Structures are given as C-alpha cells and as structure tokens.
Amino acid sequence: MTNSKTLTNLYLGSTLILICIIDVTFNSFLKINITNFLPSSISFFLPLILGTFGLYIIRSDYTGLRYLDILNKNVNTTNFNAILTLLILFTIIKSIPPSISWMILDANISGDSRDACTGSGACWTYIKVWFKRFMYGMYPNELHWRINIAFILVIALGLIGLIKFEKLKKYLPLYYVIIYPIIAFLIIYYLISGGAFGLEWVETGAWGGLSLTFIVSFFCLIFCFPLGMILALGRRSNLPVIRYVSVAYIEFWRGVPLITVLFMSSVMFPMFLPEDFFMDKLVRVIIAITLFEAAYCAEVIRGGLQSLPRGQYDAAKSLGMGYWKMQAFVILPQALKLVIPGIANTFLALVKDTPLIFVVGLAELAGMLALAKTNPEWLGFAMEGYIFASIIFWIICYAMSKYSYNLEAKYKTER
C-alpha cells in the first residue's frame, strides 16, 4: 500500500466516522435526524454502517501515526471489535442527554415541600427534606450530635494503632481484640442509648438510617472475629469432637440464608429465652448476624491457617511450646496477617447484608426509604430514594473493596 493511498483511506475513513458520530450526536442532543431523507430503516442503521466501514478502511498494522496506531490497536482490531466499539460509543452518546436532563436540568432541589417539585426530572428536594431521617432514623433531631460524637470517638480510638509507640506495640492485639470492643460498646451504649450521666434515654426502636447500618456492622464485626478465630482453630483441631462440633456449626450457618436467621432471631429466639427475660430486638439481631458471620469469618481464617507451612508448627513444637502458646505466638500472628484482605471482604459482605434487617422491622437506610416512599405527602419518589441510597452504599463498598485490594497487594509482596 503506497503512502498516498494510505492517506486517502485515512481521510475518507475519518470523514465517514465523523459523519456517523455527528449524526448520532445531533440525533441525541438536538433531536434532529440529519439523514431524514432516507427510508427510516436505513436512516436508523446508517451511522453503524458508515462507522464500521470508516473503521475498516483506516485499519492497518502500522502507519507511523501515533494516535492512529493507538486507535487501531485498542478499539479497532477486527470488524467485530469495530462494531462493538461503535455500539458502546452510541450508547454513551444516547444516554447522556436523558440522564443529565433528569438528574440536573429538569430536577428540583429548592423548597422544602412536595409542591417545589414541578419539573419532569428528579426531585432532590425529597432527599434534602428526608436527609436527616435517612442518616439517623427516627432519632430525635436535637440529639443527633450524640450519634456524631459517638462515631468520631469510636473511629478515633480505632485509629490508635496507627500511632507508633514502640513500647506499647506488643499490647496492640490485646487492645484491639478485647479492650477496644468493650470501650466502643460502652461509648455507643451510653452516648447513643443514653439513660445515664444526664443523657435522655432513646429506645433502640428510634435508631435507624445509615447510622444503624454502621452500628450493626461494627458490632457484628468485632464480635464475629474472635468467635470465628475459635471456630477456625476448632476445625483444624486434631480432637475429633471439637472438630466435628466446629464443622457442624460452620456448615449449618453457611447453609442457611441470612433472612431466615433474622426471622429466627425475631420469632423463634424469644421462645428459647428464660421466661421473664427480655432482650431488645436490636441486640437479638446483632447476635444473629454475629453467629452467622462468624462461620464465614472462620472459613477465611482457616484459609490463612492452612496456608502456613507445616514447618512453622514443627518448629514451634520443637521449641517446647504447648498448643496455646504455639497458636498465640507463632501461628495466629502469621495467619491473621495473611487473612486481613479476606476479613475485609467478609466485612464488605456484612455491610452489604445489613439492609436485610429491614425485614424484621429495623429501619436502617433501606427501611427508612420504604417508610418515606409510603408517606402520603411524598408519594412517587421511589426512584430518587433508591438512587440516593445506591450511591451512598456504592461509595462505601467501592472504597472498602479498593482498600482490601490494596491490602491484598501489600501483603502479597511481603511473602
């Protein structure tokens, strides 16, 4: 192929592609069909045909033009690829105008009642008005600072491990496994629940919204971790009874859906408690999810235990260590470090599972949405509510999955 022919092909191909993109863009943004003079079926497929042909004639192995080569190599290797590329481009161009006009141009955010929403687009006023309910549930408005402070305290205490105190470093595991959960529990109990130190009592029925999601997942995580560790050790034990009990426990909880576990906690569990013993619904739910997640946690930790070479066990035993000493100082520190990414994934699954507590009547974010949706003054805004909640959950989960991915990469290089 001579150089001039290549150039002709390039100009012709680019023109065709340009025409096809202009056609689709005009059609999508301005609603003008510039190929109106053709029969409708041809006019509909014309951009695709022109674009495919254009991409076909500019395709070549090597041209020396940098951008053309990048284009050919990445999106235009075969006819099939070219068609897919065009289809994706068209989809993107076609979907921009309606989504922008729904979400921004025709949307309303001013005002604080339903009447403010007059446009044909989204009604963000609804989210604005209900925002506090979505975050804090039915918790009294003037007491929201208590939830905020409790969260800030708990997070701050959780970050203590990042400070480098060489002397106290050996106490960190003790702190995280035993002291921190207790302190966090006391903070959340006394600050959010109240009832002491002159703070007004707020019953758990009023808790809700996104803060409840955090409370439930936080407690389930800190409780399920030690339980999972014991179960994992039990499953690896060479004492048959302990092994079978652990296996039975793990397989049972992993075999049932969380929703039936929650049903159990709300309708069946009270029957198994002593007669005059009352247990709060939220506590029952947290216990149920903890028992459930502990089984998954145990499997993750078992993976870590199994990946340690036998030599580690033999070496620890040859130093005269007993079972517990060996586990505490040799095996678990190494195994737990290995499973941090897996635990992060379990936690991610846990956060994604918490909206389920809605089925037993606890109104966290999904529950508050269902409540707001059926409010007679705000009917018909389900779409906005679910998009809002999806964005919030997506940001949380995406950040967590990226973080766990980073952890995974970090620990991979060390071995």
Place this chain on the structure above:
Amino acid sequence: MNNKIKKSIPQILTILFVILIFGFLTFNAQVNMDNRGIDFGFGFLKQEASFDIQFSLVEYDGLDPYWWAYVAALLNTLLVAVLGIIFCTILGVIVGVARLSSNYLIRNAAAWYVEFFRNIPLLLQIFFWYYAALRALPLPQDAEPLLGVSYLTIKGFYIPAMVWQNLNIFLYSLLLAIVAIFLIRFYAKKLQENEGKQLPVFYISLGLLLILPLLTFLVGNVSLSFELPVIKQLSVTSFTYVGGIGLPPELIALTLALSLYTATFVAECVRAGIQGISKGQKEAAASIGLTPNQILKLVVMPQALRIIIPPTTNQYLNLTKNSSLAAAIAYPDLVLVFAGTALMQTGKAIEIVSITMLTYLTLSLAIAALMNWYNKKIEIKEK
C-alpha cells in the same frame, strides 16, 4: 495414659457445653410453650392452609393443606433460582470474557459493570427494579407489543404460551436423540483410539438433535401452536391480558436483580479461570499442530473449567440463598409463604422456622456435595 486424659478432657468439656446449651434452650422453649399453651408438633402440616398464593407453578388454592403450600412455595423459590442461574451464567461468561478483550472500551465497560453492580446491596437493587424501574412501565392498555406477541406492562410480562399436542412423543424423540449422541460419542472415541480416525461428532449430534424431533412433527402427529395474550377489559379503567403466560413483576424484578448481581461474581470467576491458564499451554498446544479451535476445546477449556467451576457453584449457591430476599417484595417464595404467612396463621414458630432453614440447608449441602464430587473427578491426578 497421661496423654489420653489430656486429650479427652477438652472433648468431654465441649460435649458438656453443647449439651448444656441445647438443654437450656429446650428447657426454656418447653416452659415458654407450656405457658402460652402451644404444643410442639408437625400435625399442622395436614390442616387446611386457607390462604392464597399469588403465583404458583402447581395447582394450589386455599383448601389445600399446609404441606402443599410448602411445595408450591418451594417450587417458586426454585423457579427464581433456576432462572437466575441461567441468566447470570450467560451474562457472567460474556462479561468475564469481555474483561479480557483487547478492545479498550469493551474491557472498561465490563469492568465498570462489575464494579457498579457488585458494590450495591442486593436488597437495594431488588427494591430499585421493583419499586422504581418496573413501576415506570406502561399500563396494560398502553403497552406496545414486543416482537408483536408479548407485552411488558406494569402488571407483569405477558408472553405467548405453547400448546402442544402429543408432547410425550416429542419428548421421547428428544430422549432418543440424546441417547444416540452418547452412543456416537462413545463410538467416535473408540474409533479414534483404535484407528486414529476422527468423526465430526459435533455436527452429527447437532443434526440428530434437530432432525429427530422435527421428524415427529411430520410422522408422529405432534403439533405446536401458540396461544397469544389478548387484552381484556375488566372495568372502565382496568385492563388485563388473558391467555398466554403472565410473569408477575415480582418475579421479573427478582430475576433481574439476582442475575445482574450474581453475574458480576461469575464474571470474576470466569476471568480468573481464563487468566489462570499460562500462555505456555496455548503455545505448546499450537506447536504440536492443534488448530485454534482444538486448542480452546482440548487444552484451554478443560483447564479453565477446573478453576472456574468450584467458585461458580458457590455463587449459584449464594444466588439460591439470596433468592430468599423475595420476601421483601412479596414474591411468594418459601420465606414469604411459609416463614411469613403460614407462621402468622399457625404460630408454630419453632417448627416452621426449622423446616425453612432445613430446606435451605439441604439445598446447600446437596449442591456442596455435588461440587465436591465434581472437584474430585476433575482434579489433576498427581503421581
């Protein structure tokens, strides 16, 4: 001797602990049930259920006993699970392969699809499809026909129903074709091992599978006709479709959400499986003269499937368990009908929740056992 005692003490303590917990719980349950005047037993299963199920695969009405309601609900659960598994496999394989595409746009579109749907709680997705997306569909009287024969409306998806004559003959012919295919494959393998000849097994199988059933239409008096959904006016403003098959919106929302969500995980399994095959395998296969198709069929796929299938089965299991979220949008599945309505009516909390959990447990353990068996079968036999 000393060692034996040392080993038995923790085991005995564990047994005691388990017995103690179960004893404590049973004792409390006994006391509580005595106080409330409830007796334990499964006799209620034979009583008349007297509630209705909106959508059911088998004949069911309120006069039927509870155990029949249980069967109807279980079938609904399995229906959603099977539909979800089929769609999530198709979508997951496409997306998984697309993530490894050489095309920048396709690769990234697939990656964004996975990141997007994987990171939103399934319950929210189900709610979104059911309460937001499907509510935006037209009313029955305004619906435009899809492909001329089916109608997607706010009240459900109406598709033509198949009306068979002499269906059994058709099924026998299918069965015969499958048996014949197995025999031919067996024969072809023998032929290749003994004489080195290769039969075009694939085309023969395809031909058998098409021709034998088609023959029954000509000679076996089998016929197939379609019953189209037709719009019917119930009152001045209320319309519906009669005839054909009506899929309720709950089923559609649930299947959509479950398959879109699980497909992201299946896609990751597929990607991992294909990436797990080293380049050397393909090059080695090419260097001994296999064609690209043979490389895919004889070298890459058998190895990739070994990596793909176990985690994918796990995802199918998750999908089946997640289908219990149906209760949140009132699709009459096992949890809603049995652990919901039946429990409310009978008050037999312990029995009903146990039956429900045991059902899911059986499903899970059965699939897990199947998976273990398959794993054993395909694992590399190391010498």
